[in-house]
Amino acid sequence: MHNIRLIPLGARPRDVSFDQLCRDIEMIIPVRITQQDLPSDIDFALDASRKQYHSTELLARLLMTNPEGVHKIVGITPYDLFVPVLTFVFGQAQLNNRAAVFSTFRLHNEFYGLPHSSEQLDSRCLKEALHEIGHTYGLRHCIERPCVMNSSTYVEDIDLKPADFCLTCRAHIQSLF
Ligand SMILES: [Zn+2]
Numbered sequence: 221m222h223n224i225r226l227i228p229l230g231a232r233p234r235d236v237s238f239d240q241l242c243r244d245i246e247m248i249i250p251v252r253i254t255q256q257d258l259p260s261d262i263d264f265a266l267d268a269s270r271k272q273y274h275s276t277e278l279l280a281r282l283l284m285t286n287p288e289g290v291h292k293i294v295g296i297t298p299y300d301l302f303v304p305v306l307t308f309v310f311g312q313a314q315l316n317n318r319a320a321v322f323s324t325f326r327l328h329n330e331f332y333g334l335p336h337s338s339e340q341l342d343s344r345c346l347k348e349a350l351h352e353i354g355h356t357y358g359l360r361h362c363i364e365r366p367c368v369m370n371s372s373t374y375v376e377d378i379d380l381k382p383a384d385f386c387l388t389c390r391a392h393i394q395s396l397f
């Protein structure tokens with residue numbers, strides 16, 4: 221059984237049910253998720269002028285934690301993420317490698333001036349987590365079918381895709397276990 225470690229970065233995102241998220245991921249892919257709270261000051265990744273955190277630097281830091289017996293490390297942060305060529309990213313992962321990170325900053329309805337919805341927040345977190353984990357298992361963006369590996373530019377794109385892999389992507393993941 222592959223072990224995935226879920227690590228809050230900077231702070232624990234509010235309103236997210238971590239236990240539920242872990243259980244939901246385990247229902248979709250045959251992995252065991254464990255949680256770890258690190259004292260995680262992530263100011264090293266802050267771009268003060270953008271007021272955003274550089275996700276690639278967070279990935280590098282996650283790799284350095286290197287917990288024993290853990291195959292993948294997934295950071296989850298309440299803070300907004302960016303890579304230099306984009307205004308923001310929902311998340312980022314190393315293709316076929318160990319680290320992934322995603323942000324809940326733009327997954328809250330409140331960010332868009334809409335009323336809070338735990339259901340939507342949980343669903344978006346699950347899809348983001350599955351998507352980034354999928355990258356760590358070597359999956360690229362899937363364009364053919366409804367699939368959680370479709371790329372998402374807007375939160376509406378996340379809402380439109382299913383919290384599951386298409387048959388092709390699922391077959392790829394299952395071939396690894
Ligand atoms: Zn992606």
Ligand SMILES: [Zn+2]
Binds near residue numbers: 388
């Ligand atoms: Zn797919």
